[in-house]
Amino acid sequence: MALIVQKYGGTSVKDTDRIKKVAQRVADYRKRGDQIIVVVSAMGGVTDRLIGLANEIMPEPTEREMDMLLATGEQTTIALMAMALNQLDVSAVSLTGAQAGIVTDGVHTKAKIRNITPRQVHQMLDEGKVVIVAGFQGQTAEGHITTLGRGGSDLTAIAIASAVKADLCQIYTDVDGVYTTDPRLVPNAKKLDEISYDEMLELASAGAKVMQSRSVEFAKKFGVPFEVRSSLNQNPGTIVKEETANMENVVVRGVSLDKNQAKVTLVGVPDRPGVASRIFKALSQAAVNVDMIVQNVGHGDKPATDLSFTVERGDLPKSQRVIDELREDIGFTKVVAQAEMGKLSVVGVGMKSHSGIAAKLFEILSEQRINIDMISTSEIKISVVISLAQAEEALKAAHQAFIG
Numbered sequence: 001m002a003l004i005v006q007k008y009g010g011t012s013v014k015d016t017d018r019i020k021k022v023a024q025r026v027a028d029y030r031k032r033g034d035q036i037i038v039v040v041s042a043m044g045g046v047t048d049r050l051i052g053l054a055n056e057i058m059p060e061p062t063e064r065e066m067d068m069l070l071a072t073g074e075q076t077t078i079a080l081m082a083m084a085l086n087q088l089d090v091s092a093v094s095l096t097g098a099q100a101g102i103v104t105d106g107v108h109t110k111a112k113i114r115n116i117t118p119r120q121v122h123q124m125l126d127e128g129k130v131v132i133v134a135g136f137q138g139q140t141a142e143g144h145i146t147t148l149g150r151g152g153s154d155l156t157a158i159a160i161a162s163a164v165k166a167d168l169c170q171i172y173t174d175v176d177g178v179y180t181t182d183p184r185l186v187p188n189a190k191k192l193d194e195i196s197y198d199e200m201l202e203l204a205s206a207g208a209k210v211m212q213s214r215s216v217e218f219a220k221k222f223g224v225p226f227e228v229r230s231s232l233n234q235n236p237g238t239i240v241k242e243e244t245a246n247m248e249n250v251v252v253r254g255v256s257l258d259k260n261q262a263k264v265t266l267v268g269v270p271d272r273p274g275v276a277s278r279i280f281k282a283l284s285q286a287a288v289n290v291d292m293i294v295q296n297v298g299h300g301d302k303p304a305t306d307l308s309f310t311v312e313r314g315d316l317p318k319s320q321r322v323i324d325e326l327r328e329d330i331g332f333t334k335v336v337a338q339a340e341m342g343k344l345s346v347v348g349v350g351m352k353s354h355s356g357i358a359a360k361l362f363e364i365l366s367e368q369r370i371n372i373d374m375i376s377t378s379e380i381k382i383s384v385v386i387s388l389a390q391a392e393e394a395l396k397a398a399h400q401a402f403i404g
């Protein structure tokens with residue numbers, strides 16, 4: 001008998017038909033004698049609809065009331081799921097995040113889990129029930145309802161799996177697992193059997209969003225292996241786990257493309273201490289998330305240099321405003337903004353022990369006559385910023401060369 005946590009996302013429970021199908025799957029596991037905790041998201045689209053309702057009333061509702069509202073989405077699903085299981089003669093009970101013992105800090109709409117005391121969960125499992133827990137929500141020590149940030153049901157599942165020391169944690173979604181790249185862009189993308197936490201995080205930060213990154217970080221920190229798989233078929237999914245020695249045999253695990261990049265270049269920036277600090281402090285105060293930064297060396301007796309950085313495209317106007325305000329003060333010559341950029345990343349733990357990956361990537365791009373604007377590397381990733389117009393072509397070529 002195994003203790004299993006299964007999480008079903010919004011598309012897996014988007015209507016009552018899907019909820020009944022999920023209930024059938026849970027019932028099948030239950031019949032094998034496993035103990036099951038089911039974590040569910042709101043039915044697909046519901047969270048967005050609730051946000052829309054709030055905005056019909058006021059543009060910026062208090063975050064406390066927002067949490068109160070959004071938590072109802074998951075609460076609807078847990079009750080319906082318990083009913084669907086009861087209808088199949090499976091004993092089941094639903095619990096809110098608070099009832100499941102999830103205690104968070106008080107940062108409404110993006111609360112962090114402080115601790116979990118799953119007393120009721122254990123008790124009900126012992127009574128032979130399937131326990132259905134509302135994802136995405138918790139409660140402060142003072143009893144206020146909180147939510148964990150968009151996509152937070154993943155985090156609920158991982159955190160509960162860790163708290164109850166589950167034998168297995170399965171994240172059910174509408175794709176078969178984690179792919180070598182986005183199958184919508186590259187049809188011969190392959191489903192991976194396994195991937196390390198770090199590779200998954202790098203691919204996510206590079207644009208491949210299968211799961212909320214925070215929950216992968218949490219899983220890594222607490223050593224919770226999990227499986228990403230589809231609720232629409234019985235195919236095995238992708239196991240996400242701690243890196244193992246043989247994982248390094250695969251040099252490139254995946255290739256990803258972030259099409260949502262923009263680039264800002266400051267030309268003729270005086271090369272003296274404190275300049276970068278002022279630029280990036282101003283951007284951070286404006287809540288602009290800067291991704292890649294490249295600075296050249298200054299030459300001559302009045303050294304000046306060019307400094308480029310990337311931001312999400314939506315943050316470009318704000319970034320330009322912030323930078324324009326600094327121009328006279330810092331004394332750079334001009335600002336050049338390019339809104340249509342993409343970031344191509346090649347990821348794999350095997351890069352730690354294999355060399356030449358960067359050279360190969362640059363060669364592939366040069367063969368396609370694609371100009372590289374910026375380069376950045378980490379121990380397990382190489383990213384290049386290129387023009388958006390050529391980005392998909394670059395992705396296909398890189399996937400073909402590294403993965404096949």
Ligand code: ASP
Nearest residue numbers: 041047136150151152153
């Ligand atoms: N319902 C929440 C959202 O849409 C949480 C989740 O689905 O994981 O973000």
Ligand code: MG
Nearest residue numbers: 009010041151
């Ligand atoms: Mg979701």
